[in-house]
Structures are given as structure tokens and as C-alpha cells.
Amino acid sequence: MAAIHDLLAQVQDEALRARLEQEINRLSKTKKFGLVFEGHLPECTPLYDIPVKKGAVVAKKAGAVSEMYEVSSIKDGIATCYHKVTEVMDEIPVEELVCVAEFGEPIYPYLKPIDSICNSDESDLWHSLIEADNYHALQLLEYLYAGKVDCIYIDPPYNTGARDWKYNNDYVDGADSYRHSKWLSMIQKRLRLAKKLLNPKDSVLIITIDEKEYLHLGCLLEELFPEANIQMITDVINAKGVSRINQFSRVEEYIFFIQLGDSKPALTNDSMLDFEMTGNYAQNAGDAIPWARMLRRGSNSHREHSENCFYPIFVNEEKEVIESVGYPPGKGNSRDNITTPAGCVAIWPMHANNVEGCWQLSRPKFVKAIEDGTAKLGRKNKLGQWSINYLNQGILNEISEGSVEIIGKDEKGAVILERKEDKLNSAKSVWNRKSHDASLYGSVLLSSIIGKRFSYPKSVYSEYDTIRFFVANKPNALIVDFFAGSGTTLHAINLINSEDGGHRRCIMVTNNEVSEDEAKNLLKQGYVPGDDEWEKLGIAQYVTWPRTKCSIKGIDIKGKALKGNYLVGDKPMADGFKSNVAFFKLGFLDKTSIALGRQLEKMIPILWLKAGAHGRCPQLQDGKKSMIILPENRFAILVDDKHYLEFDEKIKGYPEIQTIYIVTDSEAGYREMIAGYENRNTFQLYRDYLDNFRINTGR
Numbered sequence: 001m002a003a004i005h006d007l008l009a010q011v012q013d014e015a016l017r018a019r020l021e022q023e024i025n026r027l028s029k030t031k032k033f034g035l036v037f038e039g040h041l042p043e044c045t046p047l048y049d050i051p052v053k054k055g056a057v058v059a060k061k062a063g064a065v066s067e068m069y070e071v072s073s074i075k076d077g078i079a080t081c082y083h084k085v086t087e088v089m090d091e092i093p094v095e096e097l098v099c100v101a102e103f104g105e106p107i108y109p110y111l112k113p114i115d116s117i118c119n120s121d122e123s124d125l126w127h128s129l130i131e132a133d134n135y136h137a138l139q140l141l142e143y144l145y146a147g148k149v150d151c152i153y154i155d156p157p158y159n160t161g162a163r164d165w166k167y168n169n170d171y172v173d174g175a176d177s178y179r180h181s182k183w184l185s186m187i188q189k190r191l192r193l194a195k196k197l198l199n200p201k202d203s204v205l206i207i208t209i210d211e212k213e214y215l216h217l218g219c220l221l222e223e224l225f226p227e228a229n230i231q232m233i234t235d236v237i238n239a240k241g242v243s244r245i246n247q248f249s250r251v252e253e254y255i256f257f258i259q260l261g262d263s264k265p266a267l268t269n270d271s272m273l274d275f276e277m278t279g280n281y282a283q284n285a286g287d288a289i290p291w292a293r294m295l296r297r298g299s300n301s302h303r304e305h306s307e308n309c310f311y312p313i314f315v316n317e318e319k320e321v322i323e324s325v326g327y328p329p330g331k332g333n334s335r336d337n338i339t340t341p342a343g344c345v346a347i348w349p350m351h352a353n354n355v356e357g358c359w360q361l362s363r364p365k366f367v368k369a370i371e372d373g374t375a376k377l378g379r380k381n382k383l384g385q386w387s388i389n390y391l392n393q394g395i396l397n398e399i400s401e402g403s404v405e406i407i408g409k410d411e412k413g414a415v416i417l418e419r420k421e422d423k424l425n426s427a428k429s430v431w432n433r434k435s436h437d438a439s440l441y442g443s444v445l446l447s448s449i450i451g452k453r454f455s456y457p458k459s460v461y462s463e464y465d466t467i468r469f470f471v472a473n474k475p476n477a478l479i480v481d482f483f484a485g486s487g488t489t490l491h492a493i494n495l496i497n498s499e500d501g502g503h504r505r506c507i508m509v510t511n512n513e514v515s516e517d518e519a520k521n522l523l524k525q526g527y528v529p530g531d532d533e534w535e536k537l538g539i540a541q542y543v544t545w546p547r548t549k550c551s552i553k554g555i556d557i558k559g560k561a562l563k564g565n566y567l568v569g570d571k572p573m574a575d576g577f578k579s580n581v582a583f584f585k586l587g588f589l590d591k592t593s594i595a596l597g598r599q600l601e602k603m604i605p606i607l608w609l610k611a612g613a614h615g616r617c618p619q620l621q622d623g624k625k626s627m628i629i630l631p632e633n634r635f636a637i638l639v640d641d642k643h644y645l646e647f648d649e650k651i652k653g654y655p656e657i658q659t660i661y662i663v664t665d666s667e668a669g670y671r672e673m674i675a676g677y678e679n680r681n682t683f684q685l686y687r688d689y690l691d692n693f694r695i696n697t698g699r
């Protein structure tokens with residue numbers, strides 16, 4: 001496109017140029033430039049909770065979900081079905097079938113509580129683990145937290161070609177020529193939803209990736225986040241190296257940071273690149289303050305760049321003081337025309353080979369700096385040349401901010417400074433930390449907790465460092481990981497919170513897939529997805545949840561205390577964490593069997609999450625109440641608006657209730673009822689459950 005514009009500029013005929021310009025503009029609006037990849041069959045979801053009935057779209061539990069049938073009748077447990085594409089009729093036992101929804105068809109989610117761990121009485125804050133396909137979970141999270149999330153960290157499948165992930169329930173391998181476009185279709189859909197969760201004013205999306213997809217991902221990110229500040233850093237995660245045929249041995253992976261609004265990484269005392277925990281990367285309290293050299297170096301450092309900054313400084317060598325400051329000789333005048341006062345030597349800003357340079361400060365500023373004691377005579381080198389020093393603007397700013405203090409003056413009038421607070425710096429963009437070793441602090445650490453159940457977890461410290469850069473100054477941050485795998489992210493957040501007493505909250509989403517070998521094994525034994533025997537070996541139930549519980553309790557899967565200390569904070573692993581987590585499974589309701597108002601208890605976990613997940617998630621049995629007031633969960637629901645006055649009176653006594661849900665189908669009535677609740681968050685719930693939580697409609 002750029003070349004066309006260059007050629008266009010060469011067209012002499014103005015009218016023709018304008019006409020061509022118009023056509024090109026029209027074309028560039030219709031033609032897509034950038035990352036082009038093919039769309040694929042829509043992804044579909046098995047809905048194990050929904051009963052198979054006449055008219056349902058189904059697939060075989062043991063087959064691919066994309067092979068869909070429509071049930072035309074059911075008799076004696078046998079469904080007569082037509083294949084949706086071939087229209088071939090088949091008779092299949094109902095128990096072998098599962099209902100299926102294509103992405104785009106409305107479905108009705110709820111969160112089914114599976115388990116919980118409460119290891120902190122003091123903190124009423126709860127993290128969550130949601131077992132779900134992340135596409136649906138993200139749609140639900142959009143209802144809950146649109147624009148509210150501070151940090152999303154994801155480690156998606158890297159598309160290695162080694163059947164490490166499934167598209168539409170089918171492994172994608174190296175022989176699949178659509179491998180990259182399938183991966184891009186999958187990730188694009190999820191990133192579009194993820195973007196809606198992020199706080200546009202200040203948040204970050206962090207994505208780890210390796211050489212297989214980093215180029216495609218980078219292009220996609222540019223397209224999806226044109227407004228963001230995107231940076232990719234390199235993280236050494238395996239210094240031993242993994243050999244690649246005819247290539248360099250790989251030691252690293254990449255981390256994309258997509259920063260929205262004011263988001264910026266925290267300053268640090270660790271460069272992340274230089275020798276471990278440099279210490280000298282930060283200027284610690286008590287360290288000497290560096291005085292800068294007055295002689296300008298690098299660009300614009302010659303006399304002709306700044307005649308005002310080319311002047312002599314007269315030094316009394318005997319007393320070792322600056323006696324006076326001469327004037328610039330002016331453009332074209334030789335410095336030899338300037339007379340040096342008796343008893344002094346003239347110091348000019350000179351580079352090697354007698355090249356005339358310039359000072360950092362003009363004469364008036366330098367004279368003022370000497371008066372203030374912020375410029376001084378430096379040392380004499382072996383060649384007998386004096387250096388002149390001054391305090392640069394950074395240090396002067398620090399003096400006015402108070403992190404550096406003037407504690408006196410030396411006998412020649414120069415200030416004596418003391419650093420009061422550590423001065424931190426930006427980390428570098430290549431990270432080389434032993435603690436990021438994915439084998440030692442990922443696989444080995446995870447195995448020590450739950451045994452060998454999961455391949456390729458991240459190092460908990462690499463996640464700790466990565467996320468901490470963006471939440472260090474946000475003690476109440478909300479963090480989401482929707483490719484949670486073994487649950488390293490919550491482990492890292494627990495570590496961050498335990499270090500500084502923060503209340504950061506983490507929501508992890510992971511599916512419950514079993515490994516390919518496991519699946520073969522289970523099928524051989526006659527189990528199919530959806531069976532308890534199958535599901536209990538899935539990642540969410542077999543890996544993420546046990547790791548989460550054990551790391552919080554400080555024990556391994558056999559109940560023995562964990563050995564060793566965490567590398568950060570030197571905290572014994574056996575101490576566990578003061579942390580609470582609720583484990584949910586995203587389920588789907590059958591729209592034909594949901595009667596008005598009856599499903600309120602099913603909505604409670606969703607409402608609890610929306611209200612900030614305070615206190616243990618309540619489980620209500622009786623949906624017939626006219627109101628539900630839950631001070632420990634900080635929310636209340638007016639179920640029957642006829643009882644508004646009574647409700648209003650009651651909640652006056654609970655200032656801790658910050659979120660109010662009102663069930664009404666009348667927008668006007670809702671507005672009227674919330675008029676007095678300006679200081680609380682209020683939400684309208686429709687009487688029909690389905691209208692509140694219909695998802696998957698591509699809205």
C-alpha cells in the first residue's frame with residue numbers, strides 16, 4: 001500500500017491523481033491488510049447437563065463434537081438421528097449421546113459449586129477456579145467484570161504440532177496444514193472477549209508464547225489492540241537448551257505485554273538480566289549519590305551544537321577550587337583570545353584529539369549551580385586534567401521530592417547528599433533468572449505437590465515476577481487466567497499477597513481435558529467424556545484443584561508437609577497461604593425446563609462473584625423468599641418488588657452491603673427503586689432467568 005501511495009505522488013495530472021486517490025481509499029477500506037487467516041467450522045460445545053430429547057442437536061460422546069446429528073425420535077433408550085451434513089440416518093443409544101451447541105447459539109450458563117477451601121478466617125476474599133471452556137467462561141466473565149479486570153495472564157497452548165491442544169475437540173498436529181489458522185481462530189475469539197474485561201484506563205494483558213506462534217500472535221495483537229502499548233520480552237526458561245534440528249538450541253520463550261491506558265511495569269531493584277538480584281541496579285538508601293560530568297558526550301556534544309555552553313572554567317590549582325567562570329568566546333572566535341586570570345588554569349570542554357566540545361550547562365546555570373553547591377571541581381586525572389561535576393536534573397528532582405536529602409556542605413561549598421529511599425529502575429527486556437527454570441520450579445515443584453500429573457507448568461517464580469510488575473502497586477487487583485492449566489497463576493498470586501499483605505483476587509479458568517493417552521485408556525475401559533470416571537482425571541479436577549488446595553494447606557497430595565522454602569520471601573512452603581478458593585463448574589441449563597423465578601438459587605454464585613466474592617459463596621435452597629439479605633457476602637436481592645419498602649428499611653441497617661440486585665421486569669420501576677442507592681452498585685435482574693444470562697449469541 002505504501003508503494004502505491006509513493007507512485008501516486010508521482011502522477012502529474014491532478015484530476016487523475018485525485019480520482020486514483022479516491023479509488024485507492026475505497027479499496028483500502030474493503031480490502032484487509034495485515035494478518036489474513038481462514039475461518040473454520042464454528043467451535044461447538046458438549047452440554048452434558050442438558051437431557052437428550054427429540055429435536056436436540058447431539059454428537060457421540062466418544063466421537064468428535066463437530067459430527068452432529070439431530071434427534072428425530074427416541075424409543076426405548078434408542079435415538080433415531082440424522083447426520084446434520086450427510087443426512088444419513090442412524091440409531092444410537094441415548095446414553096452414548098450428548099447435546100451440542102455451536103458457538104453462536106444461545107446457551108444458559110450457571111456455576112455449579114464443586115468444592116471450596118477456606119484457609120483464612122481474617123480475609124473474607126475468595127479466589128475462584130472455574131472448570132469450563134474458556135470461551136463460555138469469558139462470556140460469563142463479561143457479564144460479571146466488563147472493564148474491571150486489572151491483569152489477564154495467559155499461557156495458551158503453543159501449537160507445537162505435537163497434539164498439545166484441540167480445536168473442536170480434535171487434536172491439532174503438525175500434519176494439519178490449517179494448524180496456524182485454527183490456532184489463530186481459537187485465540188482471536190478469546191482475545192476479543194478478554195479485551196472487554198480489561199480496564200481500558202489501566203490494565204495489562206500478558207501472553208506467553210514460543211517460536212511456533214509468536215509472529216502470528218504479534219500481528220493479531222497489533223490488529224486487536226491498536227491503542228495498546230505492546231512489548232515482547234524474552235524469558236530464559238531453560239538455560240540448558242532444547243535442541244532444534246538445524247537451529248540454535250532454544251533456551252527462551254516470549255512474553256507479550258499489552259498495556260492499556262496508564263499501565264506500566266513497576267520499577268525494580270532487579271534488572272532481570274544482569275547477575276542475579278543485582279543490588280547495585282537500585283541505588284539503595286544510604287548509597288553514594290552519583291555526580292555527573294559537566295562535559296557533554298554523545299550526540300550534540302560539540303562546540304557548534306551549543307556555543308553558549310562553550311566557556312572556560314578557571315581553577316585555582318593550589319587551592320583546588322573553581323575561582324571564576326569565563327564567558328563564551330562566541331561563534332568563530334578562538335578560545336585563545338580569552339585571558340586566564342593569574343594563578344588559575346582554564347578548563348575548557350574538550351574531547352580527545354583537541355576537539356572542542358561543550359558543557360552540559362550554560363554559563364548562567366553553571367554559575368548558579370556553583371552558588372547552590374550543586375556543581376563542583378572534580379578530580380585531576382593522571383594526565384593532569386581536571387574534571388568538573390554537577391548534579392543532573394534527575395538528582396535535583398529527587399532532592400525536591402525528598403528521596404535525596406542535603407545534609408550539609410563540604411568545606412568548598414558543595415552539597416553533601418544522602419539517599420533516603422531506594423531508587424529503583426526499569427527492568428530490562430531480556431530476563432535471565434534461574435528461578436524461571438520451567439523444569440525445576442515448574443514440573444519438579446508441581447510433582448512435589450501432586451505427583452506427576454501435568455506436563456509443562458510454568459515456573460511459579462516466572463509468573464510471580466511477570467504478574468508482579470503490574471500488580472505490585474495494586475493490592476486489590478483482579479487477575480484472570482483463562483488457560484490456567486495446573487494453576488500456577490493462583491499459586492503466584494498467593495505468594496505476592498503473602499509478601500505484602502495484599503488482597504489481590506484471582507479467577508482461573510481451565511477446561512477438564514484428559515491427555516490423549518489417558519483418553520485412549522479410558523475409551524478402552526468403556527468410559528466416555530461426561531462419565532465421572534473420565535471427568536475426575538481431567539485437568540481441572542485432577543491437577544488444578546488438588547494443586548490449589550495443597551499449596552494453600554502447605555501439604556502434598558498424600559497429606560505430608562511440603563518441604564523447603566519459597567525462593568521469594570524465604571517462606572516455608574509448609575506454612576501454606578492464608579487464602580480462600582471456591583471451585584465451580586460452568587454448567588448449562590435446559591431452556592425448556594426453566595420455570596420463571598425458580599432458578600434463583602442457581603444464579604447465586606454468579607451474583608456472589610459479581611458482588612466481589614466476599615465471604616463463603618452462599619448456597620440457598622429456597623428460591624421462594626421475597627428478599628435475600630447477605631451482609632457477610634455484601635449483597636442483597638429484592639426478589640419480589642412488592643416488598644420494596646420492607647427491603648429498603650432492612651438494608652439501611654447494613655452499610656456493608658455494597659451491591660443490590662432488584663428482580664423486576666420494569667425498567668421504570670427499577671430506576672425508581674434504586675434512586676436512594678447512589679453509593680451502592682445496583683443491578684436489575686429480569687424475572688426470567690434466561691434473559692439475564694443468555695450467552696453465546698455473539699452479542
Ligand SMILES: C[S@@+](CC[C@H](N)C(=O)[O-])C[C@H]1O[C@@H](n2cnc3c(N)ncnc32)[C@H](O)[C@@H]1O
Nearest residue numbers: 133134155457458483484485486487488510511
Ligand atoms: C499451556 S497450559 C497452561 C499451563 C499453566 N500456565 C501452568 O503453569 O500450569 C494451557 C492449558 O489451557 C487449557 N485449555 C486449552 N484450551 C482451553 C479452552 N478452550 N478452555 C479452557 N482451558 C483450555 C488446557 O487444559 C491446558 O492445561
